[in-house]
Amino acid sequence: MKLTSKLKVVLCLSLVLIWPVAGFAGDKTFKVDPISNDGKKWRVGYYEGGAYINYQKQLTETVKGLMLLGWLETAELPQQTGEATDTLWKWLATEAKSDYIEFVEDAHYSAFWENDNRSKVEDEIVARLNHEKDIDLMIAMGTWAGKGLANYRHRVNTLVFSTSNPISSGIIKSVEDSGFDHVHVRVDPKRNERQLLVFHEMIGFQKLGVIYEDSIAGRSYAAIDTIEALSASHKFDVIRCHTQSDTSDTESAEQGVINCFNKLVEEADAIYVTQQGGVNSRSIPTLVEIANQHKIPTFSQSGAREVRYGILASLSRAGYKYVGRFHAETIAKVFNGALPNELNQLFEEPPKIALNLKTAEIIGFDPPIVLLGATDEFFEEIIVAAQKSQ
Numbered sequence: 001m002k003l004t005s006k007l008k009v010v011l012c013l014s015l016v017l018i019w020p021v022a023g024f025a026g027d028k029t030f031k032v033d034p035i036s037n038d039g040k041k042w043r044v045g046y047y048e049g050g051a052y053i054n055y056q057k058q059l060t061e062t063v064k065g066l067m068l069l070g071w072l073e074t075a076e077l078p079q080q081t082g083e084a085t086d087t088l089w090k091w092l093a094t095e096a097k098s099d100y101i102e103f104v105e106d107a108h109y110s111a112f113w114e115n116d117n118r119s120k121v122e123d124e125i126v127a128r129l130n131h132e133k134d135i136d137l138m139i140a141m142g143t144w145a146g147k148g149l150a151n152y153r154h155r156v157n158t159l160v161f162s163t164s165n166p167i168s169s170g171i172i173k174s175v176e177d178s179g180f181d182h183v184h185v186r187v188d189p190k191r192n193e194r195q196l197l198v199f200h201e202m203i204g205f206q207k208l209g210v211i212y213e214d215s216i217a218g219r220s221y222a223a224i225d226t227i228e229a230l231s232a233s234h235k236f237d238v239i240r241c242h243t244q245s246d247t248s249d250t251e252s253a254e255q256g257v258i259n260c261f262n263k264l265v266e267e268a269d270a271i272y273v274t275q276q277g278g279v280n281s282r283s284i285p286t287l288v289e290i291a292n293q294h295k296i297p298t299f300s301q302s303g304a305r306e307v308r309y310g311i312l313a314s315l316s317r318a319g320y321k322y323v324g325r326f327h328a329e330t331i332a333k334v335f336n337g338a339l340p341n342e343l344n345q346l347f348e349e350p351p352k353i354a355l356n357l358k359t360a361e362i363i364g365f366d367p368p369i370v371l372l373g374a375t376d377e378f379f380e381e382i383i384v385a386a387q388k389s390q
Contacts, residue, residue: 030343032332034070034100037136041100042335045107045135047125049118049144049246051084053280054302054320058162059085059141061324063092066101068325069332073097083280085141086110100335107135111144113248113277122148129154137334143217144246146171150183157334160185161327164275164301165192169220175346184330184340186323188348192223192301195315196230196272198353199299202313202371207237209268209296211260213245213276221245222274223301239268245276253278261287265294273311274301284309285384288359295363304354310382312359316352323349352376 036042048055060077067074078091086108093105109125111118125148129135138158140149146160150171166172166185173179175187199205208231212222219225231238241260247253257278264271271291273279279287279302288310291298300306300314307314326347334340354377360367367375 030333030338031336032069032329033336034332035336036100037335041098041102042136043102043104043107043134044137044139044331045104045109045125046085046089046139046141047109047121047145047149048085048141049111050113050248050277051082051110052142052162052277053083053305054162054275055141056080056083056085056088057305057320058323058327059088059139061320062139062161062327062331063088063096063324064321065325065328066331069328071098071100071328071332084110104135113246113250115246118144118148125149126153129156137331143169143171143220146185147217150178150180150185152180155182157182157340158184159327159330159334159340163187164221165189165223165225168225169217172345178341178345181339181341184334184343185345186326186330186347187345189346190348191315192226193230195299195301196223196227198315199270199272199297199313200230200234200236203270203297203365205236205268205270205297207239207268207270209239209241209260209264209271210274211241211243211257211264211271211276211278212274214242215246218245218276221276222272227272239264243276243278245278247277250277250280250282254280254283257283258286258290261290265290265296269296271296271298272301273298273306279306281309284311287311288382292359292362297363297365298359300354304377307354307356307377308379308383310356310359312356312363312365314354315349316354316376323347355379356382358382 066072078087089108092103109121111121135156138149138156140146140158140160141162143163146163149158150160166187172185175189178185210222210227212218227238241263243256243260244253298311300311303314304316330343333343353375355375356379358381
């Protein structure tokens with residue numbers, strides 16, 4: 001596998017000139033300085049569709065961002081295990097110190113990826129927001145939560161984090177407008193396109209394997225619209241395999257992805273590893289083993305964590321540090337008087353590559369110097385994900 005001249009241009013020029021660098025929430029007229037709510041603390045609630053490692057990481061980095069801004073006293077966060085956010089939320093509610101913010105202990109909600117439970121949980125949250133009126137801001141984590149709370153069923157300020165494509169999934173109207181005065185949704189509409197263009201130029205694949213749940217949410221997570229558009233313009237075929245993702249039956253979701261990997265390594269010459277419930281710390285070692293045995297290059301939609309565990313490459317997310325700072329500044333501006341929909345929703349992360357050199361060696365990919373020069377995170381070994389789950 002050789003790096004094409006086009007990728008050299010992408011890496012040497014586009015990283016600097018074309019792709020936007022990180023920026024924080026936009027309107028400079030709104031301050032980020034800590035301020036009380038008329039002498040009281042701002043009360044914050046949280047809702048997620050279910051446990052997912054990216055949710056935990058984004059919440060963690062948002063808290064660190066609030067500490068940097070002075071809204072919370074700086075402290076060491078508790079050690080996280082598994083992929084849930086309840087341990088962190090418990091600590092925030094009972095141990096974190098702040099004169100300005102209260103993370104309300106009984107305002108942490110999850111649907112536990114149970115579709116039958118989803119409407120009940122959302123009705124409960126909306127009833128609380130409308131009648132008890134004891135929450136000043138809701139964090140809606142992920143596509144399920146975003147779709148459940150980005151509406152006019154309530155008027156409480158709501159910030160939606162960690163959605164793969166909030167426009168195609170119907171959460172917001174556009175990059176410029178969430179459609180609701182009280183709703184703000186971080187959006188990076190070109191992120192998946194950037195990933196796929198880099199991956200295609202790295203590998204030159206003609207048949208791209210993609211695994212996803214065949215639902216509106218599943219297609220949105222996997223950026224199927226983007227993949228299909230690029231397949232037409234860059235002349236590659238899309239080899240699809242469908243799984244179940246948003247489910248409380250995690251073992252079934254994991255086995256579905258494993259089955260799809262076994263299928264795709266026979267039919268595709270590269271695999272785009274999309275974000276879904278079946279791709280996690282328990283399944284990744286098996287997925288990596290299958291792909292590497294067949295010398296199939298893989299690219300993680302999620303980020304560098306999966307590259308650490310043996311996926312060949314991804315765009316580095318710098319541990320969500322920049323995303324967390326963006327969310328923290330947005331929260332601060334809302335508490336300083338901004339309407340969420342007045343603030344910039346566009347946030348594009350610094351474009352750097354993460355690369356697993358051991359996987360590259362196993363599959364016979366010799367990364368040229370120009371690619372190594374654009375790589376922000378190197379991993380020289382394959383870490384067993386199940387032993388490092390956080």
